[in-house]
Amino acid sequence: MAAKRYDVLTIFPGMFEAVFAAGVVGRAAEGGLVEIHAHDLRDFTHDRHRQVDDAPFGGGAGMVLKPEPIFEAVEKVRRDNPGPVILMEPWGEPLTQTLATELAAEPGLVIVCGRYEGVDDRVRLGLQAREVSIGDYVLSGAELPAMVLIDAVARLVPGVVGDPGSLDQDSFTADFGGYPQFTRPAEFRGMTVPEVLLSGDHRRIREWRRAAARRRAGTLERK
Ligand code: SAH
Secondary structure, three states: OOOOEEEEEEEOOOHHHHHOOOOOHHHHHHHHEEEEEEEEHHOOOOOOOOOEEEEEEOOOOOOOOOOOHHHHHHHOOOOOOOOOOEEEEEEEEEOOOOHHHHHOOOOOOEEEEEOOOOOOHHHHOOOOOEEEEOOOOOOOOOOOHHHHHHHHHOOOOOOOOOOOOHOOOOOOOOOOOOOOOOOOOEOOOOOOOOHHHHHHHHHHHHHHHHHHHHHHHOOOOOO
16 A cells, blocks of 8 residues: 655644654654655745745734745645645644544645644635644644644554554544553552453453443543
8 A cells, every 4th residue: 555645834844853753653654654744835935035924914913824835835745645635723623533534544634734823714715725623722833733633643544553453442432442551560559450450351351441441531522
């Protein structure tokens, strides 16, 4: 299968290096299962100051990201990435495990990162961008949201998480995901591991985990 491709358009491409060098997603990138490319929007400007932002029409505080560098960058990455354009925005569609699963089936994603007061709305209109939010709070830019989205999506790409069983037992996916976990030692500072987990009785363990997960998170959205 061709590698899934995640192209990010940002004024801070350096922010992505450390995050995607680490962990299962970093290993998947090294192994060629996914490709993550952060592109500097300033490389798509044509003026001496490499200007990516300008004052808002109609007045108001701050600056707005201009449409031209974003369109040029999307048109360039389009040649290698047929995936949908995603615009991270606080008012967008909430990122859920269901949405991550849907986006993981795409051949890739082209993710536009807002900064300042936001992005010229013609980016959304002209590029038919799907707006996605990582939660009801405002961050200073979309780089962290883009990392959250890529991590949630890329770990669902077949082969990225070494043992696919660990995806099946995730919160939001399994009806008993998110149960309490324990490892050695069996007793630590007077706290003991529930006896059933040491019993080797897999049916009882499964029942215990299902009940414990229900108690822990009665409000989790289940797929
Ligand atoms: N003035 C805007 C906030 C701009 S924050 C407002 O009132 O909503 C700058 C950029 O950060 C946004 O354009 C968006 O790309 C990103 N961002 C901030 N919070 C976000 C969130 N919760 N989810 C996704 N992106 C977010």
